[in-house]
Structure formats: C-alpha cells, structure tokens
Amino acid sequence: MGSLLQPSKARPGDKVAVLSPSFAAPAVAPEVHEQALRRFAELTGLVPVEFLTTRKLGASPEERAADFNAALADTEIRAIIATIGGNDQIRVVPFLDAELLRADPKLFLGYSDNTNILNWMWANGVTGFYGGSTQVHLGPGPHLDPAHLTSLTAALLEGGELAVTEPGESEDFGLDWADPRALAEFGEREATEPWTWAGPPVSVTGRTWGGCLDVLEWITLADRMPRNDDLAGAILLLETSEELPSADTVRGWVRALGERGTLSAIAGVVIARPPASSLGAPRPDADVRAAWRAAQRDAMIEEISAYNPQAVVCVGPPFGHTRPQWILPYGGEVTLDGLHQRITASYQ
Numbered sequence: 001m002g003s004l005l006q007p008s009k010a011r012p013g014d015k016v017a018v019l020s021p022s023f024a025a026p027a028v029a030p031e032v033h034e035q036a037l038r039r040f041a042e043l044t045g046l047v048p049v050e051f052l053t054t055r056k057l058g059a060s061p062e063e064r065a066a067d068f069n070a071a072l073a074d075t076e077i078r079a080i081i082a083t084i085g086g087n088d089q090i091r092v093v094p095f096l097d098a099e100l101l102r103a104d105p106k107l108f109l110g111y112s113d114n115t116n117i118l119n120w121m122w123a124n125g126v127t128g129f130y131g132g133s134t135q136v137h138l139g140p141g142p143h144l145d146p147a148h149l150t151s152l153t154a155a156l157l158e159g160g161e162l163a164v165t166e167p168g169e170s171e172d173f174g175l176d177w178a179d180p181r182a183l184a185e186f187g188e189r190e191a192t193e194p195w196t197w198a199g200p201p202v203s204v205t206g207r208t209w210g211g212c213l214d215v216l217e218w219i220t221l222a223d224r225m226p227r228n229d230d231l232a233g234a235i236l237l238l239e240t241s242e243e244l245p246s247a248d249t250v251r252g253w254v255r256a257l258g259e260r261g262t263l264s265a266i267a268g269v270v271i272a273r274p275p276a277s278s279l280g281a282p283r284p285d286a287d288v289r290a291a292w293r294a295a296q297r298d299a300m301i302e303e304i305s306a307y308n309p310q311a312v313v314c315v316g317p318p319f320g321h322t323r324p325q326w327i328l329p330y331g332g333e334v335t336l337d338g339l340h341q342r343i344t345a346s347y348q
Helices: 030-044 061-073 098-103 112-123 134-138 146-158 213-221 247-260 286-307
Strands: 015-019 047-050 077-082 107-110 128-130 161-164 196-198 203-212 235-239 268-271 312-315 328-330 333-337 342-346
Touching (some): 015 030, 030 134, 030 146, 061 098, 107 146, 112 128, 203 328, 213 247, 235 333, 268 286, 268 333, 286 312, 328 333, 328 342
Parallel strands (some): 015 047, 107 128, 235 268, 268 312
Antiparallel strands (some): 128 328
C-alpha cells in the first residue's frame, strides 16, 4: 500500500459530527453526553453536531452507516468523533461509502469497537486517530485529563509531534453514569507502574495499525485484515477491553498474529495498559490487579519475541480502555525509541 491520505485539520468554528456508530450511550446518560458537548466546544472552539442516531438506541447498522456517510458528505463537517464503542460495528462497515471518504477525508477519532471503522479507513487509504470518546473521556469527571486534552487538540487542530508520556495514575472505569457524582468526580485511580520495554535498543518509526484485540479477532474472521506486505515496517497498536480477556486468551490472539505472518512484518509494537477490573463486578485487590496486568504483559512480549525478536516493544502507555487516555495516530507515524525508551507520535 502506498502513502495514506491525512485529512486536513479543523479550525475553530468548524463543525464536528458526534456519532454513535456502535452503542448509543448518550441515550442512556444524556447528562454526561451534554456535559461532554459543552466541554468539547469550550476547549476546542469547534461546533459539535449530532445526527439522527447519536442518541437512538437500537438503530440498525444501515441507519448508523447512513449518519456516518452523511457526515462524510457534508462539506461543513471537518471531523467525526465517536461517542463510545460497542460490539456490533462490524455490521456497519459494509454500508460505509469509500468514495465519500476519499473525496473529502475527515478526521475520525474512536477506539474499542471503532477499530472496525479505523481499519476500514486504513484499507481505503485514509488515516485516523485511535482514542477519544465523548461519553468516557470528555463528559464524566471534574475535567478532561491533560494527556487527553493535549492529544485531542493535536489530533483535531494543531498537529505537530508529541512525546507520549505517562500520566502517573489510572482508572479502569469511572462512576456509574446514573450516579450524579459521575459528572464531577473521577473513578477510583491508582498509581501506575513504569512501562516495560523489550526488543533491541534501537529506534523504529512506522505508520500505525491495530486496535482492540477483541475486535481484531472479529475483523480477522470477517476477512478484513490488511495484507502482511502492507504492514511491512508498521508499528502495531494493541489493547484489550473491559471484557477482561485472560492472559491465555491474549496469548492465543497474539500467537495467531504471529502464525499469520503479521508479527514478522512489523517493526514495533505498543501495548496499552490493560484494565484489570470492570464496572458492576467486585474490584480485585491491588496485588491481584497488578498480577493480571503483568500476566498479559509477559504473554504478549513472549509471543512477539518468538516471532520477531527484532521488534521494539513497549507495554504500558495508556491509549486504550483506561483513563487518562492518550489519543494516538492510526495510519500516522509513531516512533519507538528502544534505546532512550521514549515514544513520539506525529499528529500531522
């Protein structure tokens, strides 16, 4: 695959589509959604625009795709941000219009189930951004986390290169949206551990691809994976969801990528800090959570090293299902410097 198209940045006053291409979370917690829209407008100067299915529970895949296509076709819309993930966006992708995407590429931000749309965009030659959710990172809590705001404005407005840094604290989930405190308080946070680096002490730069491992399994079964040749020299982004797959499950997924030849093609891997607890279930003790994360880390490093010992690997950056969250380029360039143990992302 040749170079990917990079959508132009938005300017203050431009419109941004706020869509629910998976689960319509704003219908469940409208107060969180509305606070997210207010904050988004105040902090970016951009104008959020809702579509028919943004707050519509049970909207069909065709309806959700129609909203996405309408946003692509609207020349006043410069970017699209997903309200949240879900579990059936794979049924939306067949109805998306690639000609509209290529005719007027729009910035797109999303993660989790939005791996489906990002992979579709990548396959059609357009970059996006992995991360961002109005319902999870913009609406709840007393304010936006600095790392999220920095990468959000870089993705949408400013561009440039940023050093991806560790915020020093993390939560697996926030307060229940039905709890009034969710609008003003974070969830229970804990101190983070240092990132783990593996592979040779060299610097590699490549365009990114990947996403939520849970979703990548579905994409593979649906035969929508890119060719390994198209991933040559890429930086693989991998993370796991609040479904809390076991270390053995994660090992199997990564091993399958190795058997497919994907791990041999790439130059590096960034693995997000995984959640180790989920809303609605008893929270494990701190030592149990630490062991959970360590088991996933070790399983991934072992499998990647077995198939590609030359790959530079970093485990721990918060770009997935934890908060604070860094938004990272998807199809844009990321540099993994294994010698100095630092990550730089290009938001052009």
